[in-house]
Amino acid sequence: MKILLLVPDGFAVRNYIYSDFIKELHQANFEVVLYHQIPIPAIQEIKNIQGDLLSQCLRIPDFKERFFSRILRESTAYARLLHNAKLLENKTIRLFWNSKSNKLKRTFLLRISEILGFCISQKYSWILKLEKWYDLTILNNLSTKIIEADLTKINPDYILNLHQRAVITSPIISCAKQLGIKTGTVIFSWDNIPKARLISRYNSYFVWSDLMKLEMEIVYPEINTASVKVVGSPQFEFYLKENYKLSKEDFFVKHNLNPNKKTVCFSANDTSSPYEAIYLENLCESLMTIEETNRPQILFRKCPVDVSNRFDAVIKKYKDLLIPINPDWRIASAMENSFTEIYPSFLDISLSVNTVFHSDVVVNLGSTMAHDFAVYDKPCLYLNYDPIENSTFQVKDIFGFQHFRSMDGISPVGWINNRLDFKEKILQALYNPETIGPDRLKWTQKIVKYPLQNNSKNLAQEISTLCTSV
Numbered sequence: 001m002k003i004l005l006l007v008p009d010g011f012a013v014r015n016y017i018y019s020d021f022i023k024e025l026h027q028a029n030f031e032v033v034l035y036h037q038i039p040i041p042a043i044q045e046i047k048n049i050q051g052d053l054l055s056q057c058l059r060i061p062d063f064k065e066r067f068f069s070r071i072l073r074e075s076t077a078y079a080r081l082l083h084n085a086k087l088l089e090n091k092t093i094r095l096f097w098n099s100k101s102n103k104l105k106r107t108f109l110l111r112i113s114e115i116l117g118f119c120i121s122q123k124y125s126w127i128l129k130l131e132k133w134y135d136l137t138i139l140n141n142l143s144t145k146i147i148e149a150d151l152t153k154i155n156p157d158y159i160l161n162l163h164q165r166a167v168i169t170s171p172i173i174s175c176a177k178q179l180g181i182k183t184g185t186v187i188f189s190w191d192n193i194p195k196a197r198l199i200s201r202y203n204s205y206f207v208w209s210d211l212m213k214l215e216m217e218i219v220y221p222e223i224n225t226a227s228v229k230v231v232g233s234p235q236f237e238f239y240l241k242e243n244y245k246l247s248k249e250d251f252f253v254k255h256n257l258n259p260n261k262k263t264v265c266f267s268a269n270d271t272s273s274p275y276e277a278i279y280l281e282n283l284c285e286s287l288m289t290i291e292e293t294n295r296p297q298i299l300f301r302k303c304p305v306d307v308s309n310r311f312d313a314v315i316k317k318y319k320d321l322l323i324p325i326n327p328d329w330r331i332a333s334a335m336e337n338s339f340t341e342i343y344p345s346f347l348d349i350s351l352s353v354n355t356v357f358h359s360d361v362v363v364n365l366g367s368t369m370a371h372d373f374a375v376y377d378k379p380c381l382y383l384n385y386d387p388i389e390n391s392t393f394q395v396k397d398i399f400g401f402q403h404f405r406s407m408d409g410i411s412p413v414g415w416i417n418n419r420l421d422f423k424e425k426i427l428q429a430l431y432n433p434e435t436i437g438p439d440r441l442k443w444t445q446k447i448v449k450y451p452l453q454n455n456s457k458n459l460a461q462e463i464s465t466l467c468t469s470v
Contacts, residue, residue, distance in 0.1 A: 004156035007036035008166035010343035019234035024460035039332030042343035061146040072134040078117030080196030092400040161185040165197040173200035191403040232455030244353040262296035265359035270303040278387040284318040286422035304329040361429040374444040379436035412443030
């Protein structure tokens with residue numbers, strides 16, 4: 001059997017291509033072909049790691065979405081956000097619509113999409129009709145002829161999309177339907193389902209948990225429940241593998257950390273979260289009030305796709321307290337700043353594993369790192385205050401997002417409710433970690449299928465079953 005993996009960006013590389021998923025496909029007797037739009041250096045790195053298990057690596061042709069197709073896609077996305085917000089009784093879902101633009105053409109497109117989207121949101125059947133219309137317009141695109149020729153030549157038994165939000169994959173799925181090729185997609189992250197960015201429709205959908213499957217049933221009632229498979233996510237498997245771990249002494253010496261001190265990991269979000277540097281400085285200010293012999297050090301890991309210099313002043317000011325360990329992600333082209341040009345090195349897997357394994361607590365604004373730390377039964381402190389008064393960016397909106405409703409009825413994290421909380425909460429997490437977020441493992445087990453080490457195998461086996469069934 002032959003499987004075609006769609007790899008539209010670097011995140012798909014880290015979470016799937018570097019994992020055991022390729023090996024599990026190979027053991028299930030699949031010939032694996034990558035259809036990608038990532039840089040040549042990324043492909044070279046993948047071949048170094050998985051080379052013997054890959055039969056081909058082909059580049060997806062450039063796809064320029066027509067203006068009318070874009071309006072249809074954006075209109076249905078906006079309509080679904082309105083629909084989901086009402087259906088789930090959660091107004092924060094509407095915040096996933098990004099209406100800001102400094103370009104006249106995009107501003108015009110968004111305004112038209114909002115008007116049309118509002119109109120079609122009044123009836124769910126209208127949303128479905130426009131989504132089918134979008135699918136038809138994609139087939140008339142110039143790039144689909146090239147894609148159709150590629151798919152005919154490759155002749156895969158199955159196509160799996162490794163990032164359901166990537167627009168570049170939509171003409172591939174449309175062509176696959178015309179050719180009668182079975183298709184599936186992973187739902188890339190735990191918060192993706194209510195965001196209305198499931199562009200194409202597939203034969204199968206692979207989700208992290210029963211909770212995500214339930215969300216799919218609610219917001220996509222037209223999708224057959226049997227086609228939604230709970231398999232987990234391979235990204236957590238890395239933490240369970242000893243070969244990625246360094247000794248504490250080796251890791252700390254390599255990165256100029258003090259092995260005799262407790263370690264607080266501050267993991268930052270991307271630039272859509274504007275006050276990360278202020279949070280980091282507040283943390284530093286608070287820890288500096290602890291006497292030096294007991295003062296923990298801060299291991300700072302910024303978001304891999306954040307190429308800004310917004311943390312530089314804080315790092316310089318607190319250089320004796322704060323040790324940055326930057327993610328090992330590369331930018332293939334200095335002229336570009338997009339997800340397709342940024343990719344992880346394989347070494348970043350070990351870097352992130354050891355960051356979590358050798359830190360005592362993580363501090364962040366609602367990131368998945370809470371679950372990464374929970375794998376090792378380590379506490380997380382979520383930032384829960386607005387560092388700037390009267391800002392349009394409100395923390396209450398963040399924790400109002402649908403995926404955080406999974407915390408209802410349990411206590412999986414601790415909370416920094418103002419800048420004065422840092423010292424007390426950090427010391428509590430360091431010396432009495434069982435009292436901070438005691439339900440952290442329970443929460444993670446709701447979010448991702450356990451046991452974690454089987455997630456790659458779960459996905460490969462489900463695909464194998466789908467391919468061999470009549």
